[in-house]
Amino acid sequence: MVRMADGAEILVHRNGGAPVAALAWNAKGTLLAFAAEDGEAGLLEL
Amino acid sequence: MKEFDPAANSASIVSVTDRVRPVAIGAPVTSVHFLGERAAFVGAEENVFLVNGDGAISTTNVQSGGILCASADGARLVTGGDDGKVVALDAAGEVDLVATDPKRRWIDNVALHPEGAVAWSAGKTAFVRAGKNEEKSFDARSTVGGLAFAPKGLRLAIAHYNGVSLWFPNMAAKPDVLDWSGSHLGVTFSPDNKFLVTAMHEPALHGWRLADNRHMRMTGYPGRVRSMSWSAGGKALATSGADAVIMWPFASKDGPMGKEPAMLAPLQARVSAVACHPKQDILAPGTATAPC
Numbered sequence: 001m002v003r004m005a006d007g008a009e010i011l012v013h014r015n016g017g018a019p020v021a022a023l024a025w026n027a028k029g030t031l032l033a034f035a036a037e038d039g040e041a042g043l044l045e046l
Numbered sequence: 047m048k049e050f051d052p053a054a055n056s057a058s059i060v061s062v063t064d065r066v067r068p069v070a071i072g073a074p075v076t077s078v079h080f081l082g083e084r085a086a087f088v089g090a091e092e093n094v095f096l097v098n099g100d101g102a103i104s105t106t107n108v109q110s111g112g113i114l115c116a117s118a119d120g121a122r123l124v125t126g127g128d129d130g131k132v133v134a135l136d137a138a139g140e141v142d143l144v145a146t147d148p149k150r151r152w153i154d155n156v157a158l159h160p161e162g163a164v165a166w167s168a169g170k171t172a173f174v175r176a177g178k179n180e181e182k183s184f185d186a187r188s189t190v191g192g193l194a195f196a197p198k199g200l201r202l203a204i205a206h207y208n209g210v211s212l213w214f215p216n217m218a219a220k221p222d223v224l225d226w227s228g229s230h231l232g233v234t235f236s237p238d239n240k241f242l243v244t245a246m247h248e249p250a251l252h253g254w255r256l257a258d259n260r261h262m263r264m265t266g267y268p269g270r271v272r273s274m275s276w277s278a279g280g281k282a283l284a285t286s287g288a289d290a291v292i293m294w295p296f297a298s299k300d301g302p303m304g305k306e307p308a309m310l311a312p313l314q315a316r317v318s319a320v321a322c323h324p325k326q327d328i329l330a331p332g333t334a335t336a337p338c
Contacts, residue, residue: 002329004282014063019334021076021318022076025322026083027324040071043085043101044066
């Protein structure tokens with residue numbers, strides 16, 4: 001995740017190989033979902 | 047995590063990797079959307095995987111072959127496939143067949159209108175269905191590369207070779223055409239309905255200010271832009287395609303005309319996907335090797 005104001009970063013996931021193909025937030029902005037092309041996926045609750 | 051809180055004065059990047067709930071989809075994934083509180087991971091073939099907050103996976107069959115496109119609005123996820131079908135999935139997991147192409151052509155693109163209409167394309171033809179009405183169609187001048195509904199009114203942007211057609215399906219008038227040489231693929235309206243932006247086959251975006259059709263060339267990418275996301279309030283458009291997130295400013299009436307983009311999070315790898323937080327000025331980039 002990156003804060004737009006200053007570019008500060010937080011690492012959510014370090015994937016092994018396949019590129020990240022998919023990212024989405026829920027409408028409230030409390031959940032982040034991500035998936036690599038190979039199906040390795042995760043959910044982060046804020 | 048309650049708020050975005052990177053440690054100040056720290057040389058290393060803060061990590062929340064231990065707070066991520068891993069989900070093993072077990073099949074290639076092309077996109078993810080939220081349906082209610084469940085994440086809907088769209089597989090490359092046949093299935094959508096609905097995942098709840100506990101990480102439990104419910105596999106739902108939507109197409110009988112490859113899934114070529116998907117679009118969602120929080121309540122519905124609509125997919126198109128190489129079986130010639132347009133299929134809608136709701137938050138309860140119910141599957142509904144929207145349309146079957148009479149010639150069983152591949153459904154290359156889908157788009158959703160906030161008030162319920164669905165658009166899709168097969169080859170050069172774009173279709174719109176609103177409610178239970180019969181679908182309407184429009185033949186573009188070349189293969190449709192992308193579809194997007196305007197945020198207001200029933201107006202569909204159809205990206206194709208050498209430009210974009212803006213079609214009002216409920217009006218007899220010919221579509222307006224926005225010309226620009228090259229192949230236009232992804233297309234998106236700014237949330238304030240003032241700008242239209244396409245991602246091109248070449249590594250560039252092209253934009254138009256809709257009030258006067260002024261052009262905006264957004265170039266300089268080392269790779270093709272496959273992912274675009276509007277920041278909260280539509281103040282900026284975040285894009286993939288470089289070794290940093292490229293953010294084009296759209297807060298002023300001139301949009302990015304004559305301005306340089308901001309570059310966020312210089313990464314060690316090509317950015318492959320971006321998603322802006324819906325309310326805060328935070329974004330999530332994913333890369334080809336190490337997202338953050």
